[in-house]
Amino acid sequence: MQIAIMGFGTIGSGVAELLLKNQKSIVAKSGQASLEIKHILDIRDFKGHELEKYFTKDFNDILNDPAVSIVVECMGGTEPAYEYVSKSLMAGKSVVSSNKELVAAKGYELLEMAKENNVNFLFEASVGGGIPIIRPISQCLAANEIGEIAGILNGTTNFILTKMIVDGMAFEDALKLAQDNGYAERDPSADILGHDAARKICILASLCFGKHVYPDFVETEGITGITSEDVEYAKNWGGVIKLIGRAQKLDDNSISATVGPCLIQNHSQLASVDDVFNAILVRGDAIGDVVFYGKGAGKLPTASAVVADVIDCAKHTAKRKAFGWGPTEENYVIDPVLQSTALYVRAETEDYITAFNEINKTFDSPLILHRDNAEKNEIAFVTPAIREKEARNAIAKLPIDVKAILRVLDY
């Protein structure tokens, strides 16, 4: 069986490396006589590369080659990835993608094309890098009604927050360190503004709850507003700040979907997930909470997930895997402020005593937080869990100048 790889960057080259390195066992598991790379599509030159003979700059070499049964897409971005993937599917080729942007934007359409053409469209590597998550949700947890999925989905921001928490670094310094280490790109906005995590929670929410969730639907906040003060207050509260992507199924079958920095307690399985690691928590009605932990990015971990999908495609040539979700619906994703949550608030006030008293009058048993060397006009507290909209309205009426509001999660 022959394979084409589109995009020979970090992940695409890792896929080629892994296919060659573990070839014997991979072929054995695939149930095919062989699994061979036939073409590699990349706009760059790879003169003198050991795989030189496979390179092409023309997608038609792949599309028009009937010997190619599986196309691996590691190009990133939505164009021309969408064009190439859809044409491949319509030509009867299975496609494996590591491209979260593509799946978040076009997943439903591409899954439908795969169905119509009786081929597979798989994308285990698009969320959590090499961590097995798409297949465990769709298969292992199939007996569950999933109520919630939440996780640390972006390694770059988790590295930055870890440095702020463990080493007391300021955000800017931690970001610079991440860039120096190659964990953050020169333009880090997709990571630090939460867009990368938002794409991943779209894919997870679509899979868990059965209808496509688009990035536009996800209330997205990054970590650029997090200060050392917030990190310190969280620590004294007994927890840490993590960037959490989260989707919940609600009683009326609508869902909520958010990405934002949240306070979580130290005993949570997500709290000890440090540096560039990712972890994803799935809450099912039968299983309770399960957590999947590992490297959420990197060449070989991500390539390992891609190659697992390639093996699965090779095993399912006769019979397509039943896998996918339906189209979205109007008002399917609700405004998260309609949900109940506790909130962490940091603010300035001209009169601490008055603010303190007002906070205690407004909320039922709020938790006033402390930190060493706080400015006299600084006040921080955690509200009880009530409907977020009401909590925010009440906070707006307090005699304080709000500097930060973060949700407090209970796992």
Place this chain on the structure above:
Amino acid sequence: MQIAIMGFGTIGSGVAELLLKNQKSIVAKSGQASLEIKHILDIRDFKGHELEKYFTKDFNDILNDPAVSIVVECMGGTEPAYEYVSKSLMAGKSVVSSNKELVAAKGYELLEMAKENNVNFLFEASVGGGIPIIRPISQCLAANEIGEIAGILNGTTNFILTKMIVDGMAFEDALKLAQDNGYAERDPSADILGHDAARKICILASLCFGKHVYPDFVETEGITGITSEDVEYAKNWGGVIKLIGRAQKLDDNSISATVGPCLIQNHSQLASVDDVFNAILVRGDAIGDVVFYGKGAGKLPTASAVVADVIDCAKHTAKRKAFGWGPTEENYVIDPVLQSTALYVRAETEDYITAFNEINKTFDSPLILHRDNAEKNEIAFVTPAIREKEARNAIAKLPIDVKAILRVLDY
């Protein structure tokens, strides 16, 4: 499609409950028009039970019913489970089992029977309760060469150790609490002596490394020898004691397989796994370390894994899943003392200073441990990582009376 359930204890009744509760979505995922319980085998009477009409005491009612395509075995033990499962497979029925004892003792034989009869024999629930682990290893990590698998595989002992660590309880008191809470059986020996964990590491090692590993091959030590002193020394060392089942692939393609209490560092993902929770770490050459965490036992979590397998069997009626491992080989599992490891030692000595000096002369930079209120004649230390056999020989020559030796793990 029709199903029979054998054994209506905790898990079997949970399977029935879950099949009925989430019927609509389970049937949709199975690709079948329906999934119905046809027979329930149990030697007890269930007069007046809502499922009364399905009960039978005669296995032949299941074996001879051609309408039954999937048999769920939740009886436990090897007999008559082995007889019923093998007859079912040979009659062309797929079997789903939650029975770790059966799979550890007869897994290879039953997988061969399934292959010969072109049906499936699946057992996701036999390890880690509801935690997805069998399928992620066999599918999601298929592109990896797995080098090691290790985990907290027994919830009862983990509960007992957690109570000893967090609440400072003595072993006997913690065991009694586990029994009072229903986490430990009246005869707790299979748990506290490590046999349950040994069965599970057999299944995991067979799956990861490709040849059947029998419980006899696994060096198995329970937690009955762990004292509060050991717990305290581990804490001062910067870690905890956990009962770890562990298998490693060695350079010559043999493996080592052990179950025993080990010291692990606090920053390990396994260290924060408390109470009855389980966690399993898999180390692959591409993915690095991945950890799967969740409830390792309990009615609905375990039933959730069984039903996921039932769905998988229903989806793979035309084409059997390629899944399994080969027969064992002579000298496949080596004596673990041939491996390199650091050891924790607690001992008594008549002359602390002499013992201290001898330990420092014998080992390269041993770590002498301390605890408050230690008896004057008590000494504890951690050796550097060397070949275990040599370390044990050297320890035997020290002027100390050894009370405890535990391995120290590096994750």
